[in-house]
Amino acid sequence: MITDFSETLIVQEVSPRDGLQIEPTWVETVDKIALIDQLSLAxxxxxxxxxxxxxKAIPALRDGEWVFKGITRQPGVIYVALIPNLKGAQRALESSADELNLVMSASQTHNLANMRMRCEDSLAAFGEIVHYVGGTQVRLNGSIATTFGCPxxxxxxxxxxxxxxxAYQELGIQGITLADTTGMANPRxxxxxxxxxxxxxxPADLTLHFHNTRGLGLCNVLAAYEAGARRFDAALGGLGGCPFAPGASGNICTEDLVNLCDEIGIHTGIDLPLLLKLSRGLPALLGHEVPGQLAKAGRNCDLHPTPS
Amino acid sequence: MITDFSETLIVQEVSPRDGLQIEPTWVETVDKIALIDQLSLAxxxxxxxxxxxxxKAIPALRDGEWVFKGITRQPGVIYVALIPNLKGAQRALESSADELNLVMSASQTHNLANMRMRCEDSLAAFGEIVHYVGGTQVRLNGSIATTFGCPxxxxxxxxxxxxxxxAYQELGIQGITLADTTGMANPRxxxxxxxxxxxxxxPADLTLHFHNTRGLGLCNVLAAYEAGARRFDAALGGLGGCPFAPGASGNICTEDLVNLCDEIGIHTGIDLPLLLKLSRGLPALLGHEVPGQLAKAGRNCDLHPTPS
Known part of the structure; x- marks a missing residue:
């Protein structure tokens, strides 16, 4: 059981990227900007x-430049861009991303399927990116997809x-994300x-990225927090998902995670009522229900009228 | 973190009762019997x-006598009936239920809404039931609804x-269930x-009954197990729910729980492939999707073919 409730749990909101990238419905650039601007206030x-x-690979996010150009940046918020290669890094820097998130899979097979290259080639490409970014203020984070299992x-x-x-550290990549890409992790x-x-x-440089594919996302967060991790990816509404498990949940749901933290007394600094409002707008934006539970159930403190 | 993985986690399957009672679609008696018979083999x-x-109160379960009469009882399986009052106890004994589960809410308001009586009157009625059952081999369990919060x-x-x-113990009720009726519990x-x-x-007499209304069901199981609890209610497919939170999850999902136990090395003795087969039959039986994740995603060991 967690005994230290004194430290803040940092949530990195990933719905605009990992949430939307799998959506079949095109989300207009203005709607993406509006979503990010609201999240920036939360x-x-x-x-x-x-x-x-x-x-071609991810048409849902083909408007990255326009999104980064259009958002209203709030002081103290780091706006991260996922990039697959040097060309992506160049585009991200031109769009003034604060941090670049590079990704390679621990599984050779998954990296070939996802990045269309072997892990050795991914690492070589990361070396070029590190060199390119060197001397700027832009931060680098390296994600390890399929850390906890490969489909x-x-x-x-x-x-x-x-x-x-x-290998990431030797290249000069400071931030590390352990990503449970298809939700195969267990708390042990x-x-x-x-x-x-x-x-x-x-702990300040480590992020855990869990999916709720098999219902264990929040169990894994608690296990990771207890083990000393303090930073977690999550997506509004539990958006995202896995092309191999249609109908299964996506990323852990931000508002469900923040509610858990609120209930057990771990500080996040995040405005849960605003999150709920945003999450409840997702079905209209995307044309389907989303997996998050709290938006459907309400908070514990949202009491029901006593039946007469 | 759990350190003792040596003890069996006992799952009490509640889908035929707490799962089906809220279903708007009538499930035929033969289908209920078939479901229970399959569960008995799992x-x-x-x-x-x-x-x-x-x-009148719960028309979905009005065929209790026929269900208990029709099932094929397996040796070693205890078949429990929920009863609200002495008349229910008489019907349950005539139907040869092995154990009677009595229920009262910790919340006076909830007991009035759910049982249409005050808690003191519920306890008095339980006294009559204990007296009536005395001398038989039938076991008694007392559930405390809204233990972790009242809507x-x-x-x-x-x-x-x-x-x-x-009070339950003084009456002679040996088994105790702490029920998180509307999913308000948190792990702490x-x-x-x-x-x-x-x-x-x-621990042999204590059951924890969690709902996944706010996504915390399995987190609560792990917290309870770590605190020493060993017996848990769960429903196939995550059936059940709360009339106050339409669209939110119901009971914790049996196959998701068993998968968690399998993955972290806690023994349950339950046949997960059979559970998945049964769970995947629920949408056809009930006319809607069910909340369980594992039936959609498959187990970790169900690998996907490598993309060409």
């Missing part, structure tokens, strides 16, 4: 606002994850791996 | 098979819950209350 210190990926290969050797963490595994990674990475 | 030691409540009153005083536990609260209750109730 108390997040970090928002993954978009990606600079090939528009093609199954279990991932923990030593391999540690080796990738080291999370506890073990987070403790190992925290021997090499400071 | 390795459960306890199944809440129905209730003997007024057919009308809000927070529930933990001392009040402890007093009800004592669960940890604290379970430890207190286990000072008075043996």
């Amino acid at each position: 108390g997040f210190s970090r928002i993954e606002a978009g990606s600079f990926v090939s528009p 093609f290969e199954g279990k991932i050797d923990e030593d391999r994850v540690l080796q990738i963490v080291e 595994q999370v506890d073990r791996l987070v403790r190992r990674v925290l021997q090499r990475v400071s | 390795g459960f030691s306890r199944i809440e098979a129905g209730s003997f409540v007024s057919p 009308f009153e809000g927070k529930i005083d933990e001392d009040r819950v402890l007093q009800i536990v004592e 609260q669960v940890d604290r209350l379970v430890r207190r209750v286990l000072q008075r109730v043996s």
Whole structure:
């Protein structure tokens, strides 16, 4: 059980990127900007606002430049862009992203399917990006997809994850994200791996990225927090998902996570009523229900009238 | 974090009762019997098979006698019936239920709304039932609804819950269920209350009943297990729900719970592939999707073919 409730849990809101990228419905640029601007007022210190990926690969996010140009930046908020390669880094810098999130899979098979290159080639490309970004104020974060399991290969050797963490650090990438890309993590595994990674990475530089594909997302957050992790990705409404598991949940749901923190007394600094309002607007924006529970159930403090 | 993985987690399957009672679609008696018979083969030691409540109050379960008469009982499986009053107890005994589950809310307001009587009157009625059942082999369990929060009153005083536990024990009711009727519990609260209750109730006699209304059901299971609880209610597919939160999840989902246990190494003795098969049949039976995640996503070991 968690015994330290004194430290803030930092939520990085990823709905504009990991949430929207899988949506079949085109979300207008103005609506993306409006969503990010509202999220910027909700108390997040970090928002993954978009990606600079090939528009053919991810057409839903092909308007990255316009989104970054259009948003109203709030002081103290870091606006992150996911980038797959040097060209993406160039576009992101031209769009004044504060931080670039690079991604490679721990699974060779998944990296080939997702990035269309071998892991060695991904790392070589990251070296070029680090060199390109050097001398700017832009931060770098390296995500390790399929850290906790691969839908093609199954279990991932923990030593391999540690080796990738080291490889990122040797390249000069300071931030590390352990990503449970298709929701295969369990709390015992999370506890073990987070403790190992925290021997090499400071809690301030480590992010955990969980999906709720098999219903364990928040269990994994609690296990990671107890093991010392303090920063978590989450998506409004639980947006996102996995093309291999249609109908299953996506990212852990931001408002469900913030509610959990509020209820057990972990500070997040995030405005839950505003999140609920935004989440309840998602079905109209996207044309379908979203997985988050709290927006449907309401908070505990939203009492019901006594039946007569 | 859980450190003791050596003890079995006992799952009481409640879908035939707490799952079906809220369903608007009538499930034929033969289909209920078929479901229970399949569940009886899946390795459960306890199944809440129905209730003997007024057919006007819960028409979906008005065929309790026929269900109990029609099922094929497996050795070692305890078939439980929920009963609201002495008349229900008489019907349950005539139907050879192995155990009667009595229920009263910790919240006076909720008990008035749900049972149409004050808590004192519920306790008096339980006294009559204990007397009536005395001398038979039938076991008694007392559920405390709204243990972790009431949708009308809000927070529930933990001392009040402890007093009800004592009142149940003084009446001679051995089994105790702490029920989070509308999904208001959080892991910190669960940890604290379970430890207190286990000072008075043996782990073999204590059941935790969680709903996933706000996405915290499995987090609460882990907190309760870590605090020493070993028996949990769950419903196939995550059936059930709360009339005050339409669209929100119901009971914690049995197959999601069993998968969690399998993944972290806690023994349940339950056949997960059979559960998944049964869960995947629910939408056809009920006419709607169900909340459980695992049936949509598949197990971690169900690998996907490598993309060409």
